[in-house]
Amino acid sequence: MKEKLLLILILSSALFAVDGAAVYSKCAMCHGVNGKHRAFGKSPRIAGWKIKQTISVLNIFKNMSKYDKFARVMNKQVSKLSNAQIEAVAIYISKLK
Numbered sequence: 001m002k003e004k005l006l007l008i009l010i011l012s013s014a015l016f017a018v019d020g021a022a023v024y025s026k027c028a029m030c031h032g033v034n035g036k037h038r039a040f041g042k043s044p045r046i047a048g049w050k051i052k053q054t055i056s057v058l059n060i061f062k063n064m065s066k067y068d069k070f071a072r073v074m075n076k077q078v079s080k081l082s083n084a085q086i087e088a089v090a091i092y093i094s095k096l097k
């Protein structure tokens, strides 16, 4: 019983090792602390976006080889993020209201 509890503790701390809020702190200057700002007057308001939607868009920006100047901005933001960081920030954004 004790072993099981310990295992659960270890697993859950691994899951939450990446802090979505910390990742988002770099996004906030353009998207706003609450995700309600339209970055450069161009981006949609991203607060409350579904996790899957954000992950898929961030991966598109990450993997793109051709981009206009706005997409280039986002490509720079996400190109160094790991999958775990992308997931964590997507979860964080989904909770913004």
Ligand code: HEC
Pocket (backbone or CB within 6 Å): 023, 024, 026, 027, 028, 029, 030, 031, 039, 040, 042, 043, 044, 046, 054, 057, 058, 070, 071, 073, 074, 077, 078, 089
């Ligand atoms: C330097 C400013 C800047 C920063 C920092 C920034 N973004 Fe953006 N973001 C933009 C701009 C500009 C667009 C619009 C891009 C376009 O339309 O091609 C955008 C678009 C988006 C979109 C919407 C894409 C769509 O489908 O229209 C999402 C989601 C997003 N950003 C998430 C993030 C996340 C998460 C971070 C932090 C890791 C971040 N951004 C950091 C400027 C920024």
